[in-house]
Amino acid sequence: MKLTIKDLSLSYPQRKILEHVSFSVKTGEFVTLLGTSGSGKSTILNLLTGITQKQTGTIKVDHEEIQGLSLHFAYMPQEDLLLEWETVFDNVCLYQRIHHQPIDAAFVMKQLALFGLKGYEKAYPNELSGGMRQRVAFLRTVLCDADILLLDEPFGALDVITRGDMQDWLHEIRGKLNKTIILVTHDIDEAIYLSDRILILGGKPASIQKEFHLTEQVRSREWLYANGALRNDIYHELKGETNAD
Numbered sequence: 001m002k003l004t005i006k007d008l009s010l011s012y013p014q015r016k017i018l019e020h021v022s023f024s025v026k027t028g029e030f031v032t033l034l035g036t037s038g039s040g041k042s043t044i045l046n047l048l049t050g051i052t053q054k055q056t057g058t059i060k061v062d063h064e065e066i067q068g069l070s071l072h073f074a075y076m077p078q079e080d081l082l083l084e085w086e087t088v089f090d091n092v093c094l095y096q097r098i099h100h101q102p103i104d105a106a107f108v109m110k111q112l113a114l115f116g117l118k119g120y121e122k123a124y125p126n127e128l129s130g131g132m133r134q135r136v137a138f139l140r141t142v143l144c145d146a147d148i149l150l151l152d153e154p155f156g157a158l159d160v161i162t163r164g165d166m167q168d169w170l171h172e173i174r175g176k177l178n179k180t181i182i183l184v185t186h187d188i189d190e191a192i193y194l195s196d197r198i199l200i201l202g203g204k205p206a207s208i209q210k211e212f213h214l215t216e217q218v219r220s221r222e223w224l225y226a227n228g229a230l231r232n233d234i235y236h237e238l239k240g241e242t243n244a245d
């Protein structure tokens with residue numbers, strides 16, 4: 001399903017936050033919205049989920065115009081928001097339980113293994129490490145019926161090593177998820193490592209300043225560390241210095 005966002009603008013009484021934000025995301029694509037703090041990344045996700053009401057512009061999934069809440073999107077916030085009194089298994093099936101849908105236990109167990117949680121299905125969240133908790137929250141998001149996942153700084157609260165491990169893991173399994181993903185981050189390396197495409201959000205009010213298409217070669221950590229040029233280009237684009245000598 002193709003997501004098309006056209007001319008989204010949003011103002012709060014004191015300030016215009018977004019102006020003419022337009023971009024599209026293809027089925028199965030992994031797109032990262034990269035921007036500095038306060039640039040409006042979360043605001044865009046909130047508009048997609050319907051948490052924030054749209055003022056102008058259109059959001060379409062294929063030819064369907066989205067107004068307010070939509071089942072096309074599943075949102076994963078920075079905090080894992082796990083239910084501490086429920087097991088890992090029950091946490092990841094929360095969506096099905098709320099909607100009284102049947103749970104395919106064998107499928108869930110398979111997914112738990114893919115998410116590095118095999119053997120932890122009966123554990124409670126307080127028995128897990130920070131990285132594992134994030135993987136539980138991520139799996140809960142993946143198991144929602146949505147085709148487009150919105151990930152808002154999912155690794156933001158983790159230490160640098162755990163964050164790196166999570167990025168390696170997501171890098172490895174992303175092809176198996178069969179989902180379209182929009183990631184929000186201010187981490188340039190994370191964006192380069194994981195994405196098919198990076199959209200730079202910047203300016204006041206913010207709009208999409210530039211996009212970077214990434215090739216297969218770019219997506220290895222070795223490449224990332226050995227080649228600074230792309231990182232440098234993105235850094236300066238984020239800083240808004242591309243036209244400065």
Ligand SMILES: Nc1ncnc2c1ncn2[C@@H]1O[C@H](COP(=O)(O)OP(=O)(O)OP(=O)(O)O)[C@@H](O)[C@H]1O
Pocket residue numbers: 012017035036037038039040041042043044186
């Ligand atoms: N309810 C609100 N009223 C007024 N201003 C708001 C409101 N919500 C957000 N903002 C402002 O909108 C701007 C964009 O916020 P947003 O959270 O989308 O940024 P962000 O890029 O996700 O930042 P971060 O990376 O720090 O999470 C910020 O300047 C924020 O202060």
